[in-house]
Amino acid sequence: MEDSPNIARLGDLLRSPRPLTATASPHFPSTASPPPPPPPPTLRATDHHRIITSLNRATIIVGTLNLAASSSPPPPCSCFRFSDSSATVCCDVLRFQPSCIGKEIRVTAWNFIPFKHHRRGGSGGFLEIIQWSFSDSSEGLKGLHHVDSLPLVPNHRNDDSSKAQYHVFGVVESVGPVSVVPCSMAVSISALNSSSKVNLPGFLVQLMCCECRLCCSKECNTDFISGTLAENQNGNGHSFTKMQIVYFCGNAYTWHATMTKLICTQIMVSSLKKKLIYITKDESRVMYVTADMSVFHVCRFSEKWMPCLKSDNIMGKGECGAYTGVIKDVYMQGMALELDHDVWLLLTDELHSSVHGLRVGTIISVRNVHFMDPKFSWTKIIILGACIKTSIIVESFSPLETGCNVVLQPRSMLGKFIQSLPFSARLWVLLLVSSLRKKFAGFLSDKEILGTQHKEGIVQMYASSLLPPSMIQTEVCMVLSWGFVGMT
Ligand SMILES: [Zn+2]
Ligand SMILES: [Zn+2]
Incomplete structure (x- = not known):
């Protein structure tokens, strides 16, 4: 006979310096759900990343899932929030159902990732809800056609x-x-x-x-x-x-x-x-x-209506499609993500600052993203260029002890410059950043290399001297972007 699981309080988890993980049953008894399959090779612990520390006893979290905070101005992220009596944190949830909004749920498998830097007035960590059930069991009994x-x-x-x-x-x-x-x-x-x-x-x-x-x-x-x-x-x-x-x-x-x-x-x-x-x-x-x-x-x-996920006939000429892959590495504070199979995802400002779950080891699916073959002579890669119609959905959270993406600084001149370039040039500038940083390590500060909100750094000066002016253009999909709204 097993003990009933321990209930963790968010307030206590926020004091943990390291990411933690737990489930309602520490060793998956054979009568319940089968043990999860071993992670694919790309997700196993490496020299750089260890597996998240697992609590040694069965531990669940009980609390309420809510929509993003409604505040003016809106918070920097539009994550779901999860609250118990001790605290509120940003969260993401697998097997999401809109019916769980505002209801008390029992989180029976989870990761908790403390943020490295506490955001002003925000929560200091990110709860990844892997498995959950309604506290009120009658909710779970409502039929599929409800x-x-x-x-x-x-x-x-x-x-x-x-x-x-x-x-x-x-x-x-x-x-x-x-x-x-x-x-x-x-x-x-x-x-x-x-x-x-x-x-x-x-x-x-x-x-x-x-x-x-x-x-x-x-x-x-x-x-x-x-x-x-x-x-x-x-x-x-x-x-x-x-x-x-x-x-x-x-x-x-x-x-x-x-x-x-x-x-x-x-x-x-x-x-x-x-x-x-x-x-x-x-x-x-x-x-x-x-x-x-x-x-x-x-x-x-x-049932998911799939036609909008159609990814066949992709030539790499900017067509819109969907892609699912594992995040292998994160560059430039999350602006560029290396996925498996030599695919690079380049994010827009809004996307890279608002999705915390983009950790190394996470499986994501990217919807409405532009497929580009940059035809580099030195390597064969595919660039996925995000635009304002692109969305990222986390399909599986990373079991690795990797940090969340929390962007604090306001948009720099370099960030704006990169967003104004076509996708292949963006990747080139990101590679330039990493090589100039290596070259000038110890001689120049990051501010001198990257610039600030008001001043160009050497990356931008060098890049704009080499790129033809016609390259410096605007976004691909302007349809959903605007600077002004008038309603009559
Ligand atoms: Zn958030
Ligand atoms: Zn109809």
Whole structure:
């Protein structure tokens, strides 16, 4: 007879100087789940990395999983948060279900990675939830066809839903980064400039929607929602061909981590507003905008809709696709990740500063990333270039004792310069950084080599003297990027 597992408190884990791991059963009894398969060779402990220290007795953590903190300005990361009575930390969770948001869960297998530098006012560690169950066992008994309906802004009084009468049903294709943009609301275009602006956090979700009579019906009651979401899992004839954009704005930005997890999943969002959005003075498009009374619906069992993961016919000319691989090494504070099979993932600023779980040994899948063959004469590699439509999903946490990616410093001139280059040139500059650092080690400071927020370092001076000016261009996908939003 085994003892009941120990319950660890986050407050105590935060005091640990080293990463820790534990499960509800320390030695996987043969009657329960089989022992996990041995890690692939690339994940085994090496001279550089040891396996995370395992607690020698069965230990679980009990607490509540929540959306990102809603604060102004928004926190630097949009991670899920996990709280018990002693502390709150950033977390990521495998086998995520939107129904666990706001509920107490028992974390029965986990890694805890303390941050090396405590962020100001933030949590000092990252909880990787490998296995979990609901504390309330009745939640787990709800059938696979159960549809969870969750208000985007909890506890909102449903006072005026007259303008928020639209709903969108479709497959999530891409999720843009959270950005804070000056936003003005006006009754007409001419009033856009004069109306006062507020800084609004938000992100854009691109969905592939169905245009059949049923999906376009105005009616959106409970029967319709559960019928559409649950029935369609059996492949009942909808065809998701029409692209729609939903702008999750204001407090709804806290849903970013959830929406990222739901890429390729069928969802519905009801009580949306439809607005003409001005991205610049001359460029506008109609999109759905979340309101405080909007509700998000998803079926417990949601088969992944794979067409948006199509990666065949990739020639390496910038096509968008998906890739899954193990992180072998992390360079330039996480801006470049070396994956297995000579694949290099180059991240954007938003991505590399907001995903903590990108540790050496982690298996990630990257969605909507550009495949590039830089045709270097000296080596054969593939570059995966992230843009603002790219999302990274952690498929398996690293068993190795490797640190989290927490970016503290504001964007440097070098960072901005690198982002302005085509992907093959970005990798070249990153390699240049590492060789100049080696060459001048002991002679020049990092500041002189890399530059600061306001001053160019020698890397940037040297690189811009060698790169043709035509190389210095802008992002590949501008569609979802903007500096200004006007709503009429
Ligand atoms: Zn975080
Ligand atoms: Zn349909």
